Amino acid sequence: MPIPLEDNYNDVIGKAQRGLNLPDDALAARIGMPESVITKLKEGSMDEIVFDKISRALNLHTGALIAMAKKDWYPDPVRLAGLEQFNTPYEDYTVNAYVVWDPDTKLAAAFDTGASAKPMVDFIASKGLKLEAIYLTHTHPDHVADIATLRTANQPVYSCNKEPWDGTELFDAGHEFNLGGLRIETKQTSGHSRGGITYIIHGLDERVAIVGDALFASSMGGGMVSWADALATNRRYILANPENTVICPGHGPMTTVGQEKAHNPFYPEYKPSAS
Structure with missing residues (x-):
């Protein structure tokens, strides 16, 4: 479904x-x-x-x-080698987490945990991947609920220094990570949360932006910290990417930059007939 x-x-x-x-x-x-x-x-x-x-x-x-x-629009399905989405129930809604891997080296990273990380752990094992690290987009409870299950071999868990979480290694936005032949940029998409991070992944067939709750298909996270910052950082660090960039949100279906420019009500300036 x-x-x-x-x-x-x-x-x-x-x-x-x-x-x-x-x-x-x-x-x-x-x-x-x-x-x-x-x-x-x-x-x-x-x-x-x-x-x-x-x-x-x-x-x-x-x-x-x-x-x-x-209810006239829904994003086109996203299928990308090296990317898998996991959607698990949390209270009365669902939350997403992601596994990204380098198809050549089989080195993998997890982004958030979802409510249960068991499907991620099972997937990693079934694909013969090696989980190198866990990256947090932000530390709201639904996104960090199952670190213990996901962290099967004492892998490092990374979070932004503006939003530290117990047991994580902290980094400043702008720091880059490597995963086999993949390069992971970190961008500060604050507003919904104080230390919200978008991870821009280079090296797969399409660019990938794992955005947490900064942006959703046809919506965005509430500006719980700063509404103006939420809008501005989404524009600067997410929607400025190429149109084929895959957007991996913390809730709802995956989408792309091009589809959000065309269908997200919060960004009227991208539409040909902006209101």
Whole structure:
């Protein structure tokens, strides 16, 4: 079964409202309409005039937001040699983790753990891979829940020095790692979390960005630390990559830079008919 999108259109609107500090009454005043029209839209009304006014007020792309409301878009499947996604249940939602490996040397790295790392451990064994290291995108509980299972041979676990985790080796954003013939860049995509890291992997058939909760297919993580930083670092360090770059989010399906430029409501400037 395909992994559902992490957010619906109401989630997108809600995140933008919180980021801009515009509760329903303030948003209604900004768009010059009664608060009841916002309530109706959130309950399923498809009034495109209201969608357009709300989108403009929240710096969202109207067409992309309406497509989410109509459930008209889902990212194309991603299949890439040297990359595997793992999706495990955590409380009432699911969380992703990833294994990346150099097909020539069979050296592998894990990125986050998911709620259970057993599927990752089993996969690594079935493919005859050697797990060299574990990298954390950030330290929210759902992403670090099963380090003990994943760390089968005392592999190093790395986390950003702005968001340390007990037992990890710390690094500054900008540091590079090597994995066989692969090169791993680290970029600071803070905003959702204080020390959020995006790992840019070079050397597979396509560039890969493992982004944690910085960005989702057609959405993004909430700006729990800084909404402005979340938007800005996503633009600078994720969406500036080539369009075929595979985006591996902490929740929801994998996507690509090109698809997010075309379909993510939070980045209207990339659309030909930006609102």
